[in-house]
């Protein structure tokens with residue numbers, strides 16, 4: 131096969147296909163992307179299986195080196211590497227390939243996705259790791275995501291004259307280089323970080339954070355992301371009924387080489403709203419692996435990609451949470467109408483004042499504000515010397531929406547709770563005249 135056969139994204143799939151044509155039931159992934167598609171494995175039957183999963187239109191290669199020999203370096207390529215790639219020598223070959231050809235986005239398909247393999251693969255510059263038994267739909271989604279991110283990276287570095295300079299997941303690249311804004315002459319895009327925090331557990335922080343994020347995602351022209359920074363018991367993925375393949379731990383495992391394209395490949399999309407999600411670790415034991423500086427770095431990269439980055443937090447102050455609060459443009463402080471809630475919030479406000487966190491960015495959200503519990507809103511505001519800018523009523527639609535894994539703003543849009551959270555979103559971005567939204 132001639133080199134240009136791989137490096138010709140505009141060519142019709144039939145020009146590249148030398149693998150068996152798939153059955154009509156399989157989605158032809160190649161038709162949905164602008165990158166060329168390569169399948170790499172020394173075992174012909176494995177190559178055939180991967181090619182069939184992709185629906186044809188891919189070019190087969192027996193080794194990563196053979197693929198490298200055929201590339202000329204001008205056009206985006208997605209390389210789907212078979213299980214033989216899950217080996218230190220092969221991963222070293224991948225690292226060399228992506229350093230030499232940054233427009234190649236590699237996906238490793240393995241028997242089993244373990245945390246340690248994922249870590250090694252991401253460090254080598256692999257964009258995603260998928261289990262071979264996950265099926266064609268999961269592989270297709272990964273190919274489309276990786277294709278979009280390599281195309282992004284190429285746009286980033288295409289000079290006005292049209293020459294393309296190396297860019298991508300090489301270790302020398304800084305955090306801003308993976309996004310188109312980095313190549314623009316002006317300053318990089320800087321989205322807002324909106325953190326939702328309560329110093330008392332069970333106050334409704336996650337309910338408010340997820341619904342606010344969904345409301346913002348439905349209105350914003352650029353992507354909106356929610357980061358679950360409740361590192362031990364985060365439940366954002368559950369509240370949005372998502373089954374994530376990656377979590378914040380995977381981003382931290384590659385923190386030294388993390389860029390916008392790599393971070394984007396770790397996000398899961400809440401399809402109904404287009405909200406991007408960086409989930410919390412799947413087990414509390416992994417929480418220790420995520421430090422304050424990691425969160426600051428991740429938020430910095432997400433700002434470049436997103437209009438809004440909403441952060442859900444645990445109900446305590448530690449160095450990670452304090453760094454997030456410091457990094458935030460706005461903080462929605464959630465409290466209920468009960469003495470412990472008010473007491474804890476008062477202590478929190480004192481701490482934040484001591485740390486010289488600007489008061490203008492703090493906002494009070496009273497949740498279950500209509501509860502008949504002998505404390506009223508005015509008393510709480512007096513005790514805190516703070517006026518509530520949002521009051522959310524108590525309503526059974528909230529636990530109902532939680533149990534359905536659907537945010538209350540879409541589950542019960544006419545409820546008082548949804549209206550209050552929508553009004554909270556109005557403070558950030560005006561409602562759109564039409565309901566068209568941009569998905570990533």
Ligand SMILES: Nc1ncnc2c1ncn2[C@@H]1O[C@H](COP(=O)(O)OP(=O)(O)OP(=O)(O)O)[C@@H](O)[C@H]1O
Nearest residue numbers: 331332333334335336337445498523524525528529
């Ligand atoms: N306005 C409301 N009306 C009725 N129920 C509510 C309301 N807000 C929250 N809840 C209920 O309170 C429970 C706790 O909410 P949520 O998980 O958002 O709190 P949290 O502050 O994030 O808690 P944690 O400290 O565990 O992270 C949820 O199961 C939800 O059903």
Ligand SMILES: [Mg+2]
Nearest residue numbers: 335336360443
């Ligand atoms: Mg929570």
